[in-house]
Amino acid sequence: MQGTMLYGPRDIRFEDRPEPTITKPTDAILRLSATCVCGSDLWPYRGIAEMKQPTPMGHEYCGIVEEVGKEVRNIKPGQFVVGSFATSDNTCLICKDGYQSSCLQREFMSAAQAPLLRVPLADGTLVATRDLPPKELIASLLATSDVLGTGWFAADAANVRPGRTAVVVGDGAVGLLAVLSAKQMGAERIIAMSRHGPRQKLAREFGATDIVTERGEEGIARIKDLTKGMGADSALECVGTQESMMQAIRSTRPGGFVSYVGVPHGVELHGEQLFYAEVHLHGGPAPVRRYLPELIGLVLNEKSNPGRVFDLMLPLNQVADGYRAMDERRAIKTLLRP
Amino acid sequence: MQGTMLYGPRDIRFEDRPEPTITKPTDAILRLSATCVCGSDLWPYRGIAEMKQPTPMGHEYCGIVEEVGKEVRNIKPGQFVVGSFATSDNTCLICKDGYQSSCLQREFMSAAQAPLLRVPLADGTLVATRDLPPKELIASLLATSDVLGTGWFAADAANVRPGRTAVVVGDGAVGLLAVLSAKQMGAERIIAMSRHGPRQKLAREFGATDIVTERGEEGIARIKDLTKGMGADSALECVGTQESMMQAIRSTRPGGFVSYVGVPHGVELHGEQLFYAEVHLHGGPAPVRRYLPELIGLVLNEKSNPGRVFDLMLPLNQVADGYRAMDERRAIKTLLRP
Numbered sequence: 179m180q181g182t183m184l185y186g187p188r189d190i191r192f193e194d195r196p197e198p199t200i201t202k203p204t205d206a207i208l209r210l211s212a213t214c215v216c217g218s219d220l221w222p223y224r225g226i227a228e229m230k231q232p233t234p235m236g237h238e239y240c241g242i243v244e245e246v247g248k249e250v251r252n253i254k255p256g257q258f259v260v261g262s263f264a265t266s267d268n269t270c271l272i273c274k275d276g277y278q279s280s281c282l283q284r285e286f287m288s289a290a291q292a293p294l295l296r297v298p299l300a301d302g303t304l305v306a307t308r309d310l311p312p313k314e315l316i317a318s319l320l321a322t323s324d325v326l327g328t329g330w331f332a333a334d335a336a337n338v339r340p341g342r343t344a345v346v347v348g349d350g351a352v353g354l355l356a357v358l359s360a361k362q363m364g365a366e367r368i369i370a371m372s373r374h375g376p377r378q379k380l381a382r383e384f385g386a387t388d389i390v391t392e393r394g395e396e397g398i399a400r401i402k403d404l405t406k407g408m409g410a411d412s413a414l415e416c417v418g419t420q421e422s423m424m425q426a427i428r429s430t431r432p433g434g435f436v437s438y439v440g441v442p443h444g445v446e447l448h449g450e451q452l453f454y455a456e457v458h459l460h461g462g463p464a465p466v467r468r469y470l471p472e473l474i475g476l477v478l479n480e481k482s483n484p485g486r487v488f489d490l491m492l493p494l495n496q497v498a499d500g501y502r503a504m505d506e507r508r509a510i511k512t513l514l515r516p
Numbered sequence: 517m518q519g520t521m522l523y524g525p526r527d528i529r530f531e532d533r534p535e536p537t538i539t540k541p542t543d544a545i546l547r548l549s550a551t552c553v554c555g556s557d558l559w560p561y562r563g564i565a566e567m568k569q570p571t572p573m574g575h576e577y578c579g580i581v582e583e584v585g586k587e588v589r590n591i592k593p594g595q596f597v598v599g600s601f602a603t604s605d606n607t608c609l610i611c612k613d614g615y616q617s618s619c620l621q622r623e624f625m626s627a628a629q630a631p632l633l634r635v636p637l638a639d640g641t642l643v644a645t646r647d648l649p650p651k652e653l654i655a656s657l658l659a660t661s662d663v664l665g666t667g668w669f670a671a672d673a674a675n676v677r678p679g680r681t682a683v684v685v686g687d688g689a690v691g692l693l694a695v696l697s698a699k700q701m702g703a704e705r706i707i708a709m710s711r712h713g714p715r716q717k718l719a720r721e722f723g724a725t726d727i728v729t730e731r732g733e734e735g736i737a738r739i740k741d742l743t744k745g746m747g748a749d750s751a752l753e754c755v756g757t758q759e760s761m762m763q764a765i766r767s768t769r770p771g772g773f774v775s776y777v778g779v780p781h782g783v784e785l786h787g788e789q790l791f792y793a794e795v796h797l798h799g800g801p802a803p804v805r806r807y808l809p810e811l812i813g814l815v816l817n818e819k820s821n822p823g824r825v826f827d828l829m830l831p832l833n834q835v836a837d838g839y840r841a842m843d844e845r846r847a848i849k850t851l852l853r854p
Contacts, residue, residue, distance in 0.1 A: 280770030442787025449783025
């Protein structure tokens with residue numbers, strides 16, 4: 179088969195790769211229905227995150243089970259499944275508490291930008307649908323695998339509640355789906371920080387009530403204006419830079435909640451500043467597995483359309499174009515069809 | 517009257533000061549029953565926290581109301597009251613949410629190491645007892661003003677729950693009362709990190725089930741040993757240094773809760789490290805006012821004896837000795853009798 183490799187900054191190659199096989203008895207092999215490019219793939223693509231060797235790319239996936247290892251009990255060949263970007267046994271105490279993305283046996287997925295994928299800990303990582311889903315829902319189901327699950331965690335970790343105000347920092351696919359998640363959790367006012375017309379439009383469709391284009395001090399002043407001078411109840415940081423993190427923390431009222439779901443790059447939090455901000459801070463790799471059953475249900479019942487973030491659909495062999503379009507911000511998110 | 521001034525590192529003077537008077541109609545003047553030296557007073561005393569001019573010291577207090585301003589409605593002369601180190605109107609939305617220490621009208625108290633004290637926003641800051649309390653409870657009532665309230669916030673912000681495991685980093689008075697608070701909130705296992713015999717003993721009396729004397733990597737390894745390899749559910753950081761903050765974060769399992777209640781000095785949190793730790797982080801100046809009614813009730817009903825942290829009692833005019841004893845770690849905490 180052919181799969182996606184990153185050789186260095188902006189050097190994506192779709193090339194011959196060995197077909198994955200069952201290597202542990204808890205593995206499954208999937209034939210993917212769809213995969214995609216993640217905002218986090220752009221860190222190594224841009225040379226910002228260090229990469230020591232050519233790396234198989236991709237960690238968002240859904241598809242049909244081809245084969246399972248002999249210790250796999252619940253997942254069966256022929257089923258349609260979605261999995262998280264982090265594998266989990268779903269039985270350890272960390273998993274039982276809902277933090278499957280920090281499972282004691284966690285591995286981060288890779289090599290999903292390919293037609294076939296090996297998924298470790300299949301029983302604990304994958305969620306199967308009862309029936310094969312209709313084709314038109316594949317994009318939204320794919321979104322639950324990471325980008326929606328991550329936006330949902332952003333809203334959950336920031337304690338979004340009915341009647342409250344949430345600020346979303348970042349208008350990438352995760353930020354947009356954080357808006358959708360905040361809306362579905364009942365936030366009354368959702369302030370999206372965005373400077374980009376088409377993304378503002380999608381944010382409004384997903385439920386944003388206000389758009390703030392200013393950043394830094396001016397952005398904070400605008401949020402304060404919109405929240406009786408206090409700051410928001412919740413801020414959802416969906417970028418991962420020092421600027422976005424401080425924007426989120428400083429936009430939140432004392433006692434409020436700040437979540438952060440993008441891998442931070444170069445972020446340093448000053449203890450005393452954090453102390454006097456008196457916010458709650460929570461984030462990390464989103465425990466998507468916790469939310470998958472609920473999120474898949476919302477998509478299958480057509481109560482959620484997260485697949486709308488995919489504004490570029492390409493055959494898998496054009497994966498390099500998919501990266502380029504996202505890097506140049508011509509596309510919000512690229513879906514790839516194997 | 518005479519009051520306590522800090523002129524520079526280790527230069528405490530008890531000297532003539534003007535008697536406080538009502539300056540705003542929401543003020544009250546108290547005649548203090550007791551006051552004390554706070555661990556946070558040691559930062560400027562040691563020259564670590566910057567101080568631009570001679571500063572009146574002290575922010576923990578309880579006593580009898582002498583006089584109130586004409587807009588004070590609920591607090592009356594003759595009442596015994598306890599107040600927080602942070603003033604609050606107790607009516608703004610931040611206060612209503614329980615964050616009185618970040619009230620929009622907050623002032624940090626000072627000048628409490630004196631016989632008489634002006635308290636701004638008396639109605640929102642002070643809590644009166646129904647009757648004058650017996651003398652033997654004064655030390656414990658004084659403790660609710662800051663050191664117990666802060667330990668209690670540490671336990672609350674770290675989500676201490678029945679049946680769970682809590683690590684307390686720091687064996688100062690706040691750390692010891694964080695142990696007591698965790699016990700009263702039902703923690704099953706309370707691990708106190710302490711190297712100091714008399715403090716270990718008091719920690720055990722307050723409810724610590726385990727003492728860890730190791731620090732850094734070894735300390736973390738010991739906590740993991742005690743928690744099935746996972747880390748604690750909660751860690752209560754009661755020091756304010758980089759070392760103690762990282763000790764707390766790294767001792768906590770993913771999905772667990774870390775609180776920090778001492779003003780951080782020189783603390784920088786690395787974003788990526790925090791991200792993969794996947795803990796909840798919450799702290800700041802303790803909203804003591806939120807807890808005062810409950811904590812005063814526990815003391816009056818003799819269900820809590822936080823005054824035991826005062827292991828040195830001095831007349832107020834020996835305040836300089838009280839600082840010295842704490843600085844040299846000969847005393848856990850010094851109570852001062854005006």
